Amino acid sequence: MGLCYNNYVNIQANAFEGAKPELVLKTVFGYDSFRPFQKEIITEVLKGKDTLAIMPTGGGKSICYQIPALIMKGITIVVSPLISLMQDQVSSLEASGIHSVFLNSTLDWEAYKQAVNEIKNGKTKIVYISPEGLATTRIRELFTEEDIKISCITIDEAHCISQWGHDFRPDYMEIFTFRRYFPDAVMLALTATATDQVRKDIATNLKLKKPAVFISSFNRDNIYLEVQPKRNALDQVIKCIKKHLGDSGIIYCFSRRQVDELTQTLDKMGYSVLNYHAGLSDEVRKKNQDLFIKDEVQIIVATVAFGMGINKPNVRFVINYDLPKSVEEYYQEIGRAGRDGLPSTALLLYSPGDVNKIRFFFEDAADPQKSEILLQGMLNFASGRECRRTALLRYFGEKYDTKKNDDCCCDICSAGDIPLVDVTIPVQKLMSCIIRTQERFGTNYIVDVLLGSRNKRILENGHNMLSTWGIGNELSKEDWCDLIEMLVFKKLLYKTGDYHVLAISRLGKEVLASREKVLLPIQFTGGRNNGLKFAKAGAKETSFGGTEYKIIKKTEKIFAETPDVNDEEGTRIVTELKQWRKRKADDMNVPPYVIFGDKTMNDIAAKKPKNKQELLSVYGMGNVKVENFGNSILRIVNP
Numbered sequence: 001m002g003l004c005y006n007n008y009v010n011i012q013a014n015a016f017e018g019a020k021p022e023l024v025l026k027t028v029f030g031y032d033s034f035r036p037f038q039k040e041i042i043t044e045v046l047k048g049k050d051t052l053a054i055m056p057t058g059g060g061k062s063i064c065y066q067i068p069a070l071i072m073k074g075i076t077i078v079v080s081p082l083i084s085l086m087q088d089q090v091s092s093l094e095a096s097g098i099h100s101v102f103l104n105s106t107l108d109w110e111a112y113k114q115a116v117n118e119i120k121n122g123k124t125k126i127v128y129i130s131p132e133g134l135a136t137t138r139i140r141e142l143f144t145e146e147d148i149k150i151s152c153i154t155i156d157e158a159h160c161i162s163q164w165g166h167d168f169r170p171d172y173m174e175i176f177t178f179r180r181y182f183p184d185a186v187m188l189a190l191t192a193t194a195t196d197q198v199r200k201d202i203a204t205n206l207k208l209k210k211p212a213v214f215i216s217s218f219n220r221d222n223i224y225l226e227v228q229p230k231r232n233a234l235d236q237v238i239k240c241i242k243k244h245l246g247d248s249g250i251i252y253c254f255s256r257r258q259v260d261e262l263t264q265t266l267d268k269m270g271y272s273v274l275n276y277h278a279g280l281s282d283e284v285r286k287k288n289q290d291l292f293i294k295d296e297v298q299i300i301v302a303t304v305a306f307g308m309g310i311n312k313p314n315v316r317f318v319i320n321y322d323l324p325k326s327v328e329e330y331y332q333e334i335g336r337a338g339r340d341g342l343p344s345t346a347l348l349l350y351s352p353g354d355v356n357k358i359r360f361f362f363e364d365a366a367d368p369q370k371s372e373i374l375l376q377g378m379l380n381f382a383s384g385r386e387c388r389r390t391a392l393l394r395y396f397g398e399k400y401d402t403k404k405n406d407d408c409c410c411d412i413c414s415a416g417d418i419p420l421v422d423v424t425i426p427v428q429k430l431m432s433c434i435i436r437t438q439e440r441f442g443t444n445y446i447v448d449v450l451l452g453s454r455n456k457r458i459l460e461n462g463h464n465m466l467s468t469w470g471i472g473n474e475l476s477k478e479d480w481c482d483l484i485e486m487l488v489f490k491k492l493l494y495k496t497g498d499y500h501v502l503a504i505s506r507l508g509k510e511v512l513a514s515r516e517k518v519l520l521p522i523q524f525t526g527g528r529n530n531g532l533k534f535a536k537a538g539a540k541e542t543s544f545g546g547t548e549y550k551i552i553k554k555t556e557k558i559f560a561e562t563p564d565v566n567d568e569e570g571t572r573i574v575t576e577l578k579q580w581r582k583r584k585a586d587d588m589n590v591p592p593y594v595i596f597g598d599k600t601m602n603d604i605a606a607k608k609p610k611n612k613q614e615l616l617s618v619y620g621m622g623n624v625k626v627e628n629f630g631n632s633i634l635r636i637v638n639p
Helices: 021-029 038-046 061-071 083-095 109-120 137-143 170-179 196-205 233-243 256-268 282-293 327-334 353-359 368-383 388-395 424-436 443-450 456-460 477-489 506-514 568-588 598-607 623-637
Strands: 051-054 075-079 101-103 126-129 150-155 186-191 212-215 223-229 248-252 273-276 299-302 315-320 344-350 420-422 493-496 501-504 519-521
Touching: 021 038, 021 061, 021 623, 038 051, 038 061, 038 186, 038 212, 051 196, 061 075, 061 083, 061 126, 061 150, 061 186, 083 101, 083 126, 083 282, 083 623, 101 109, 150 170, 170 196, 186 196, 196 212, 223 388, 223 477, 233 248, 233 256, 233 315, 233 344, 256 273, 256 299, 273 282, 282 299, 315 327, 327 368, 327 388, 344 368, 353 368, 368 388, 368 477, 424 443, 424 477, 424 501, 424 506, 443 456, 443 477, 477 493, 501 506, 568 598, 568 623, 598 623
Parallel strands: 051 186, 051 212, 075 126, 075 150, 101 126, 150 186, 223 344, 248 299, 248 315, 273 299, 315 344
Antiparallel strands: 420 519, 493 501
8 A cells, every 4th residue: 555645545556456346346435235237337347348328417427437447457548528527536536545647738747747657657547538638649649658558448428429418529529539549448438318319329429339238217316306487586596595504506597697697696695606607717617616516605506517527416406597408408407416315406497488598599509400309308398297207207218107106206296186176267268368369479478368468569469359358367377377388288288489379289179169177187376266166086187188107116225324313412423524524625625525425424423333343334434534534533423
C-alpha cells in the first residue's frame, strides 16, 4: 500500500488484478451484494464481450466499469461528456483508495504531465477523458505507445451518440475511430435513458461487436412523481420547497431569463439559491455548481445545461418549472433526485403555453420532425390521467403492474380511488361550445366563453351572443381546464395545430349525439361542483374509458437501515456525523457525499458499530474508508 495525496491509505493500481468481483465490491466499495445486472455486466466485460447497459440514474453504472478496470491488466478509458463528471468520479474513487486521473482543459501543464507520467508508469488504472479530447492527436499518440495497454473503453452517457436521444453530441460519432487502434479492447456503453431506437443507434454508431445488451428497470420507486397544472408557478414552487426545508433541490427552467428571475425572487425571499446556465461565465458556473455539490447552497435554478452526470446523491426534490422537450430529458432530470435510494420528489408544472416556446426552436433543430415526435411523447405524459409510473415506464418499453405495487408513489395513485362524477351536463355544454365556435379555438378561449367573459376577442367574434356563452358557471376555470384534459385523455376531444385548437373526436360526437351518461374519475378543486353528482360505489365508466395494461415489476431493492424516529441516540449520531462529514469534506476539498452518503450515515446511526470490524458491516463502508475515517466515526458513535 502507498499513500494518496491527503495522507490516507491508497491501494496499489495492480492490487486487484485477477481478483473476484465480489472481493473488489466489498473491499473497495463496501457493498455486500451487487445491484440488478451489475454482476452480469461485469462478467461479460471481463470475458471481453462488447456490452450495452441501460440502467437508471442511481442504478450503479460506474461500478460496472470500475470493478473490471481494477481486475483486468491495462488501462480503462472512460469517455465522459462533462468535466464536472470526471472530477466527481475521480474524487469518489480517491476516497475509496483507488487512484485515477482525468485529462481535460482544467489541468495546467505541470498537472497534465504528472497525469501522463502516472499513466505511463502504471500508477493508475482508470483514465477519464472527453470525446473531444479523445479525437486529438496528442491523446491518440499517448495511448498508442508500445508500453501502454488499453483493456477497456467505456462510453458514459452513450445516448449522446443518437440523434433520437435528448442530448445528441456530434463528437460522440467519432469515438469508434479510436477503437480501431485497440481491436482487442472491450467496449462498454452505458446510459440511463434509451428507447429502442436510441439503443440501436448506440450499437450501430459505436460499431459494437455483437454486444450483450442489458436493460434494467427504469423504475425509480423512491421518487414521488407529480404533475400539476401551472396556475401560480411561484406559489407551487414555494410549497414544494417548504416540504423539503433544508434539503437540496434543483429547479429546471426553459430559458436563462426565467432562471435568473426565479433565482432573484427566491433569493429575496431568503432561500439559499444560485443560478446556472450557459450565459454565465465558466468560472461562475463552476463556482455555483461546486457550492451546490458541497451543500453550501440548498437550491440550484438551472437550464438543462446543468446536471448531466452530477453524482450528488442527496438531492431531495427536482422541479420542472417548464415542460421538458422530451420524456428522455424529463427522465434524466428527475433522475438527479434520490440517487441514494431515499424518498424524493419530482414535480412537473405543466402549461400548454410551454409547447409554443419549445416549438419556436424547432426551426433550428437538426430534424424538426423528430423534435415534434419527442415533444408529443412528453405532452402525452404530462396531460395523462393514469398512474404516472405506468405511463413513464411504458414509454421505455417496460410494463408496471399497479395491482402488484400498491405502494406506487405518484399524484394519481396517491389520490386513491377517485369517485366517478356524473359530468354529462358539463360535457354537453363544453362540446356544444366547441361546435358553436366552429372548432377554431383552444382551451382558454373556450373556457372563457363558457364562463361569460367579455374580453375583447370574444366580443369582436360575437361569441357573447352564443347560447353557450356564460352557461358554465357551475365550474371554475381550473375545473373546466381539468375536465378538458381528462376528455382529451379519454379521446373524446383532441388538440390540433400549433395553438392546440380543441376538436371533437368521432367517439366524442357519438357520446354527444346519444346523450350517453358520462362518468369520470375527476376531482374538481374550484370549490363549486354545483349540480354535479357522484356516482354510486361500484359504478363503471362508460365504454370509452381507459385501456388496461399488463405490467410487470422488475426492480430489486437494496436496503440500508434507518434509525427509528424515536431513537434519540440515533438522531444525535446523524446530526454529529453530518457536521463531521461537512468539516472533513471541506478539509479534503470534496463534496460531503464523497466521504459517505446519507444512506451510509443513517445505517451507521441505526447499527451503532462499536469497532472497525462492525463498521465494515455498514452499507457503503469499504476497507479503505474504514481505515481512513473509522476512528473519527467510532468516536461519534461511541462518545
